[in-house]
Amino acid sequence: MVMLxxxxxxxxxxxxxxRKVTWDGLSEIVGKNVxxxxxxxxxxEGRATELQADALVVNIRKTTNxxxxxxxxxxxxxxxxxxxxxxxxTIYWRTTGVVVGTVAGIGLFAALFETHGLSxxxxxxxxxxxxxxxxxxVGYFVGNAADHHTITYVIxx
Numbered sequence: 001m002v003m004l005x006x007x008x009x010x011x012x013x014x015x016x017x018x019r020k021v022t023w024d025g026l027s028e029i030v031g032k033n034v035x036x037x038x039x040x041x042x043x044x045e046g047r048a049t050e051l052q053a054d055a056l057v058v059n060i061r062k063t064t065n066x067x068x069x070x071x072x073x074x075x076x077x078x079x080x081x082x083x084x085x086x087x088x089x090t091i092y093w094r095t096t097g098v099v100v101g102t103v104a105g106i107g108l109f110a111a112l113f114e115t116h117g118l119s120x121x122x123x124x125x126x127x128x129x130x131x132x133x134x135x136x137x138v139g140y141f142v143g144n145a146a147d148h149h150t151i152t153y154v155i156x157x
Contacts, residue, residue, distance in 0.1 A: 017149075029086050034047070093144070098143070
């Protein structure tokens with residue numbers, strides 16, 4: 001029950017926001033990781049390196065259309081850019097997940113071990129130890145999902 005309640009906290013903490021900005025307001029994303037869907041439906045991902053009067057310069061690291069949008073420096077024309085996503089990752093919830101999961105795992109193992117009076121060997125003790133070890137791993141993955149934040153910038157005229 002505690003783990004189920006604790007697991008909802010990161011889901012609430014993850015954020016997907018939308019901001020309306022003018023072209024000049026995009027200067028705040030320079031140096032950040034961006035994802036842009038191009039007019040043909042291809043997606044490019046990389047670091048925004050410069051904002052020019054008529055284009056956003058992106059250093060492409062991932063693309064869904066390598067022929068049209070190869071890796072490297074690319075100018076996304078102002079006329080074609082309507083919106084883009086900026087991703088920001090933190091480590092807060094991953095760290096919290098591992099710490100809380102470790103404490104919960106140790107507590108669960110100790111409680112089961114004490115309740116059932118098991119010896120330090122045997123299949124039951126190994127099973128309890130395995131459950132106690134899995135909880136921090138689950139905490140990491142739940143926290144990892146909550147650590148990814150995306151802000152969608154919608155460019156207004």
